[in-house]
Amino acid sequence: MNKRFVSLWFRHLTTDRQILRKPELKDVPFVFSAATRGRNLIVAANALAEQQGVSVGMAVADARAIVPDLEVLDDIPGQDAKLLNGLGEWCIRYTPLIAINMPDGLMLDVTGCTHLWGGERGYLKEIVTRLRGKGYDVRGAMADTIGTAWAVARYGRLKPIIVSNEQAAALTDLPPVALRLDPLTLERLQKLGFYTIKSFMGIGRSALRRRFGDAFLLRMDQALGMVDEPMQLLHPIEPYTERLPSMEPICTATGIEIAIRTLLEKLCKRLQGEGKGLRTATLKCYRVDGLVVEVGIGTNTASHHVAHLFKLFELKIASIEPALGIELFVMEAPKVEDAEVDQEALWSPEGGGLDDSNLAGLLDRMANKIVAANICRYLPQEHYWPERSIKASTDLKDKLTTTWDMGKLRPTLLLDQPQEIQVASVLPDYPPMFFIYRNERHNIRRADGPERIEREWWLDGSGPHRDYYVVEDEEGRRYWVFRSGHYNEEWSAWYLHGVFA
Amino acid sequence: MPDSKKDIIARLQQNILRWEGFVPPPASEAKGIGLGPLEAAFPNGVFPTGAMHEMLCPTLEGTAATGGLLGGILSSLMQKGGTCLWIGSGRKLFPHGMTAFNIEPHRIVFVDLPREKDILWATEEALKCEGLAAVVAEVKDISFALSRRLQLAVEHSKITGFLLRSDMRKLSTTTCVARWQVTSVPSQLPQGMPGVGHPRWQAELLRVRNGTPGSWEIEWVDGKFVTVEEQMAKVVYMETRIAG
Known part of the structure; x- marks a missing residue:
């Protein structure tokens, strides 16, 4: 089964949060700024400011020139990490495996979770609408790999859900930046005229490696699903x-x-x-x-x-x-x-x-000390043949799936294999007069039967049925014997199968 | 008034029984296990639970008969919801057959061990484990020292243990409270009725510690033991008892 990932991209993470905190900023263009190398640079701008031409990385003075009534707020360092952490915790309701993509995204491993929300479409829609309802401008995408989900969430235009094994088709029209490459490689690609991923996808690997290095190929392989990508989980599963x-x-x-x-x-x-x-x-x-x-x-x-x-x-x-x-x-x-x-x-x-814990403890000790120990209980099973009517269970907590059949008379001891015996019987369907087992002759004084038990043809094909008789000999010993097949048939034979108390 | 000699002897006998571990049960539990007159053979007239019993089963048929009587005893021991452990090596007991003796077979845990030594170890461990109703062990032979170990375990945990011994060549003395031998006898039906009747056994108590050995004919009818001839145990003569 393919893995599925959802990438969430918060386009205006910190500014959306600021609007939630101070609703009066909703209709005002504002930015967060931080001092870098003696200059005040913009680190985040809200949607309104971006519409008017302000972008991240611009100097505050330049932005003020474009938008005179721009509100400039001091950036709070570490704010985005804290926010993403909180949002990640909230997303635990959708999947237990969540990773944070700094600086503005979340990655969810949703393998095997989507059916709970009525399929992949419903799942993604649920997450995105809930987050948008909270006031975050979020885009989501689902794909087989982390790389493709990331790329489609940020740069995809057509559909957010990429069908399994169609990563390559989804990536072709996206710009190279969608592959999470470092700025130097991006610049080089730009210079060489590679504006979309499809323009270099077909080029030989050795040529690409020579020009852009191993890291470039790794990113591409990760996006296409040829190499697994590890996730740094928010709640790592600690081994015991x-x-x-x-x-x-x-x-x-x-x-x-x-x-x-x-x-x-x-x-x-x-x-x-x-x-x-x-x-x-x-x-x-x-x-x-x-x-x-x-x-x-x-x-x-x-x-x-x-x-x-x-x-x-x-x-x-x-x-x-x-x-x-x-x-x-x-x-x-x-x-x-x-x-x-x-x-x-x-x-x-x-x-x-x-359920007694003493008993479980005792059986554990036995099983651990003696390797060959066979510890089991027997549960009834719905089968006709006596040897199949019980099922060994090694679990003390197994419940009965069917009840014991109390109506049928069953012997106290059952031989592992029915033993062949010589009999003398006078009439068809009558119990034998006597039988010889291990050179001892048992003259039968009383008998019950027959009880016909059919072969289960759906288990072992066709074959003779068994007619069971309860017989008691002169000394009071009670046996369970059967005739396989009809009386006087070619293959019919008599067997001893059990001993009654 | 000074006690008569008889009273003194009776009291001393009670004391000896108490020192040997036969505590008279409280009146509320003095019902026994339904074996009827057979129980009178035991000290205080009560089937000793919390003790070891040995049962001789030399033949296949004898094992089946013993299994039947044991099934009846176990059903009353397991009545309060306890579990039974059945330890053996080449076990032939058919769990389904136990339903005839009012036992739910899934409440028996079977332990199959390949070696005699392991069976004895497992039996001792099981007898130490409080919370079991009974422990049944199929062994070939047991020495006096080993039986004493089992007895010590039983005295502590108050579990009833049954040893099914199959090797009759050397029947050594053991610390078991009773030695049983059960054989099948022809079943009886009203005159002229066809078919096989209720299971019927000759239960012999070959030796009983502080009790009276004897022989009884017992039948299992509708979920309880019925003694066929309602008569007191005849004392088995020394010649018929197996020496040991």
């Missing part, structure tokens, strides 16, 4: 990692224990604050001799209990070989999930069933 350097190399089990406990306490404090728990954690021990020893644990349910996690690591301490000593411990939690905040049970001497 803790480090613990040690003053002296550690080579005792006690030292490692202390290190694990300290790291877990730090990590769990953060997890607890965020209402999360870890499912897997790894401890990396950087040894003096340059080797890294790694041990990992996993849990059945998301957990942020130091004591529990420590117990899991405790089982692994023996496998950590410190050699000459460990100088750095790093604890990582690559898999983190929302943890349910568990309330202390007031009084439950019989235990809290499957």
